[in-house]
Amino acid sequence: MHHLTLVLAICLSFAVTIDSQKKIVCYFASWAYSRDSIGKYDISNIDPTLCTHLIYSFIGLNADASIKILDYQREVTNNGFRMFNELRQKSPSTKTIVSIGGWTEGSDQFTRVVSDSNLRARFVSNIVAFLKQYNFNGLDVDWEYPAQRGGKPSDKENFVILLRELKQTFGREGFSLSAAVNPTEYGAGQSYNIREISKSLDFINLMTYDYHGTFDEDKTVGHNAPLYAAPGENANQKTLNVNSSVNFWISQGAPIEKINVGTAFYGRSFTLADPNQHKRGSPFIAEGKAGPYTKNAGTLAYYEICTYTDRENWTVRYDPEQHVVYAFKADQIVGYDDVNSITEKAAYIKNLNLGGAMVWSIDQDDSNGVCNGGRVPLLRALNKVLRN
Ligand SMILES: *[C@@H]1O[C@H](CO)[C@@H](O)[C@H](O)[C@H]1NC(C)=O
Numbered sequence: 445m446h447h448l449t450l451v452l453a454i455c456l457s458f459a460v461t462i463d464s465q466k467k468i469v470c471y472f473a474s475w476a477y478s479r480d481s482i483g484k485y486d487i488s489n490i491d492p493t494l495c496t497h498l499i500y501s502f503i504g505l506n507a508d509a510s511i512k513i514l515d516y517q518r519e520v521t522n523n524g525f526r527m528f529n530e531l532r533q534k535s536p537s538t539k540t541i542v543s544i545g546g547w548t549e550g551s552d553q554f555t556r557v558v559s560d561s562n563l564r565a566r567f568v569s570n571i572v573a574f575l576k577q578y579n580f581n582g583l584d585v586d587w588e589y590p591a592q593r594g595g596k597p598s599d600k601e602n603f604v605i606l607l608r609e610l611k612q613t614f615g616r617e618g619f620s621l622s623a624a625v626n627p628t629e630y631g632a633g634q635s636y637n638i639r640e641i642s643k644s645l646d647f648i649n650l651m652t653y654d655y656h657g658t659f660d661e662d663k664t665v666g667h668n669a670p671l672y673a674a675p676g677e678n679a680n681q682k683t684l685n686v687n688s689s690v691n692f693w694i695s696q697g698a699p700i701e702k703i704n705v706g707t708a709f710y711g712r713s714f715t716l717a718d719p720n721q722h723k724r725g726s727p728f729i730a731e732g733k734a735g736p737y738t739k740n741a742g743t744l745a746y747y748e749i750c751t752y753t754d755r756e757n758w759t760v761r762y763d764p765e766q767h768v769v770y771a772f773k774a775d776q777i778v779g780y781d782d783v784n785s786i787t788e789k790a791a792y793i794k795n796l797n798l799g800g801a802m803v804w805s806i807d808q809d810d811s812n813g814v815c816n817g818g819r820v821p822l823l824r825a826l827n828k829v830l831r832n
């Protein structure tokens with residue numbers, strides 16, 4: 445072998461090695477500190493070495509394009525933002541980012557701000573000042589969603605412009621820009637010019653979950669985050685899974701290395717119409733009962749689900765068509781991901797050579813090791829596949 449070829453071969457093998465380090469983008473739901481007992485999860489509980497990116501959720505937006513701090517006492521007076529960003533001292537390669545928006549924020553203020561070039565410019569300078577003041581590495585835009593939930597059709601193109609303007613300034617300042625996006629063909633089709641937003645975004649967090657829940661009009665049980673379509677599904681249903689969303693985003697021009705696949709550290713639960721019919725497609729009559737810590741009917745954190753399966757005799761089944769798990773007991777059923785199905789999703793990310801995994805949210809893992817899988821089993825499973 446010529447020396448040059450050898451050098452090239454070595455360079456290439458290094459390139460491959462570096463490329464095999466995938467992103468693990470961890471959202472932290474900051475309100476988790478207020479939960480009781482094992483549900484309580486605060487900044488001090490975060491292990492930053494398990495995440496390449498940590499995202500603080502959320503800050504809000506005011507009508508005049510100023511930044512709305514949602515919990516001033518905790519975040520500023522008691523130094524929450526500072527402590528979050530100081531997690532980098534324990535893991536210098538980890539980036540800390542703040543997310544603006546979220547489901548509760550909706551569209552109103554975003555629509556107002558993006559529609560007006562003066563407000564957009566003010567927003568860019570306000571957010572840059574905010575990131576510098578609190579020492580964040582970047583911004584994640586979590587507008588749910590452009591041109592939906594009170595937004596206007598023009599949001600779609602104005603969102604492109606906003607991201608372009610943010611990126612221009614962020615490039616100079618060294619901040620990263622990402623977004624959490626509606627993953628489905630139908631939802632994303634209404635909200636995004638995918639090719640154009642992809643140019644401004646350093647990475648794209650596909651919210652590849654919430655595909656099914658008690659909001660489903662056919663009133664039958666479906667999984668929160670199926671990996672694949674099932675043979676019996678109709679054409680619309682076949683778009684409601686991770687694989688369909690990922691391929692849709694790629695087909696619309698999103699670069700594969702920018703795509704992070706969302707993984708849900710929670711499940712969606714149902715109260716069954718008939719306790720003897722307990723699988724996907726069975727009729728439901730209501731949300732599943734609220735969990736003891738998250739206290740929200742229709743969803744359960746992983747640490748609540750694993751308590752049911754490991755301590756309270758819920759039956760666990762793997763769905764071989766959709767490659768996710770579900771658990772049931774009496775008239776309760778929940779579709780979710782466990783260590784094995786999360787590992788399968790991580791392998792999928794690796795096989796397609798996508799950017800990495802995103803997590804909503806790290807506070808819902810079994811951080812205390814109350815179940816049989818040890819501490820932080822889901823996040824460790826992602827790290828095992830994606831950062832080996
Ligand atoms: C994943 O999606 C692609 C593109 O739509 C499709 O060709 C492939 O069959 C899907 N994989 C599975 C296992 O369903």
Ligand SMILES: *[C@@H]1O[C@H](CO)[C@@H](O)[C@H](O)[C@H]1NC(C)=O
Nearest residue numbers: 751752754755756757758773
């Ligand atoms: C679980 O099943 C075991 C064995 O049948 C039984 O002894 C135990 O009481 C059950 N626990 C609950 C919470 O149902």
